[in-house]
Amino acid sequence: MTLFYKPRQSNIVSKDGVKKWHPRLVKVGKVIDTQKVGELIAEKASLTPGDVHNVIRNLMSVLREQLLNSRTVRLDGLGSFTILANASGRGVNKADDVSASQIGALRVQFTPTSTRSPSTRGATRALFCGVEYQRWTGTEDAETPDEPVDPGTGGTGGTGGTGGTGEDPDDPNG
DSSP states (O other): EEEEEEEEEEEEOOTTTTTEEEEEOOOOOOOHEEEEEEEEHHHHHOOOOOHHHHHHHHHHHHHHHHTTOOOOEEEETEEEEEEEOOOTTOOOSSSGGGGGHHHHHHEEEEEEEEEEETTTTTTGGGTTTEEEEEEEESSOOOOOSSSOOOTSSOOOOOOOOOOTTHHHTTTTTT
């Protein structure tokens, strides 16, 4: 599994007066939609694509129902989903004055499952185990193979992370 990166210069000047360069992950190819995810899972399981799509639709329904009942949903090996309320700029002076009308937006927070590793003495996000990195030399709209990249090829090694500030998950360029 290879994550591609490209250099990106920061807009912020560092303490030494230089705008530093950092790696930024590149998203390539088409977005993998629910249909494709269902087909890929069906290839790995003894289920039909229709069965998998039914499970995915029901999973989304159950997630929504449980999140809107003030619960956190944890899927073992994947992570936890919880709902957060945004009330920024709508604070009040007394606890007794807090009300639902202050809530401006709801969002879902996903936290990947982490595992403890005795060798690294730290937590590792299960989703990021076995990741390798390779500098991107193509264009972002280039097609990628439908088959997964062999995890034993490419990359310069390194450790996974949870992302950095300023990253927009909806931005197709990372």
